Amino acid sequence: MENRRPADQLADTADVHAASKKNLPRNVKVLGWASLFNDIAGEMIYPLLADFLINVLHGTKLWLGIIDGTAESLSSFVKLWSGRRADRVGSHKGFVVFGYALGALLRPLAGLATAPWHLFTIRVTERLGKGVRTPPRDALIADSTTPEIRGWAFGFHQSMDHLGSAIGPAIAAAFLWFRPHDLRTLFLWTALPGLLVVLLLWFGLRDPHASPTRKRANDPARPRSRFSLAWLRGGSDSSASDSIFPFDRGFRLYLIALVIFTLGNSSDLFLLTRAQERGVPLWLVPILWGAFGLVKGVGNLFAGRAVDRIGPRPMILMGWIIYAAIYLAFGLATAAWQIWALFLAYGIYYALTEPAEKTLVANLVDRENRGLAYGWYNCAIGAATLPASALFGALYDQFGAMAAFGAGAGLALIAAILLARL
Numbered sequence: 001m002e003n004r005r006p007a008d009q010l011a012d013t014a015d016v017h018a019a020s021k022k023n024l025p026r027n028v029k030v031l032g033w034a035s036l037f038n039d040i041a042g043e044m045i046y047p048l049l050a051d052f053l054i055n056v057l058h059g060t061k062l063w064l065g066i067i068d069g070t071a072e073s074l075s076s077f078v079k080l081w082s083g084r085r086a087d088r089v090g091s092h093k094g095f096v097v098f099g100y101a102l103g104a105l106l107r108p109l110a111g112l113a114t115a116p117w118h119l120f121t122i123r124v125t126e127r128l129g130k131g132v133r134t135p136p137r138d139a140l141i142a143d144s145t146t147p148e149i150r151g152w153a154f155g156f157h158q159s160m161d162h163l164g165s166a167i168g169p170a171i172a173a174a175f176l177w178f179r180p181h182d183l184r185t186l187f188l189w190t191a192l193p194g195l196l197v198v199l200l201l202w203f204g205l206r207d208p209h210a211s212p213t214r215k216r217a218n219d220p221a222r223p224r225s226r227f228s229l230a231w232l233r234g235g236s237d238s239s240a241s242d243s244i245f246p247f248d249r250g251f252r253l254y255l256i257a258l259v260i261f262t263l264g265n266s267s268d269l270f271l272l273t274r275a276q277e278r279g280v281p282l283w284l285v286p287i288l289w290g291a292f293g294l295v296k297g298v299g300n301l302f303a304g305r306a307v308d309r310i311g312p313r314p315m316i317l318m319g320w321i322i323y324a325a326i327y328l329a330f331g332l333a334t335a336a337w338q339i340w341a342l343f344l345a346y347g348i349y350y351a352l353t354e355p356a357e358k359t360l361v362a363n364l365v366d367r368e369n370r371g372l373a374y375g376w377y378n379c380a381i382g383a384a385t386l387p388a389s390a391l392f393g394a395l396y397d398q399f400g401a402m403a404a405f406g407a408g409a410g411l412a413l414i415a416a417i418l419l420a421r422l
Helices: 006-018 026-056 061-089 093-112 116-143 147-178 183-188 191-204 249-263 269-277 282-310 312-332 336-364 367-399 401-420
Strands: none
Touching (some): 026 061, 026 093, 026 116, 026 147, 026 269, 026 282, 061 093, 061 269, 093 116, 093 183, 093 191, 116 147, 116 367, 147 282, 147 336, 249 336, 249 367, 249 401, 269 282, 269 367, 269 401, 312 336, 312 401, 336 367, 367 401
16 A cells, blocks of 8 residues: 655645635545446446347356346445445545556456356356455545535545446447447446546555555454454444444444345346347347446435435435335336336435435544445445345246335335334
């Protein structure tokens, strides 16, 4: 990790305190632009993966669930490690740069896959890069902002992320208009925006978390972290600050609600599969996905500010209830125009919940353990993703869309009831 001069650290601290309601800090802007370019690359591929797997590599819907579910689940456990490790090392930038670089390197290799297991290997390894970067990145955003603008900062970051989600599919649709079904070449071109991400982060990102006064992971005077199951009992002990879960009951219940919700929140690739089943042609699938990303991006800008005014929990509750209604509607949909309407409404769910969920994490924990807290947040979501997607795929194959989407809606309502009691 990089060594920081005292002058650099003072400049970074000043950058945080200079932030006002009219000015986001440098780190938030740099990370926002990095997410935009990264999602341009990622979303040139993602909405086409289902078609590529099923029609080119001759996979099944169960394969689809296993690939995306395994990728996100394994990524979640890496997130737990990277969040804790970044806190102990005292620097987050190196983790962020490495994670984005790994994705930029592996993502284009999907264009060389010739069997479902090739795509499985590439997708899982690429998602491990996301696991390395995500908790340290979220901790950097939280550390670079004051509580008064934290929801706005996360909303801005997510909006840039989703703007990339709109631009990437638009590029993919234009490419496929001129070169229909040439998915392999399109996938290879994602190397270009991936390279831009790495350069932007390497030269533009600062690390306010790094400090010579913080103990490093190799400091012999610092106790080693250890796993503790006391949080399952709701108890605490004098070594809680050194455990892998130094958090209170509120954060614990929040994670439980997230796990239940995620068990009903399968891969969005199934929604794209449903779109094609209801008559949306392949060349329009990236446009559909891009419009969805645009709604998420614009919505995050407004919702992030709303989080700062009314608090994160009401926003999450509204989002989860809307999610349940939309999933039921996906199961009942009979025409392509209904799919378009539902995707746009689905973007509202994302806008309401994404900045709110991450803001609530920062509000429930202390600054010294934010990286670890975001690791647990992402781990809880990711650990439930594999069973969620595998179960959804099995229900979809065996019993049809209504059974799969109805199960997702029911779990979302259960999670909302639990969160309301938090």
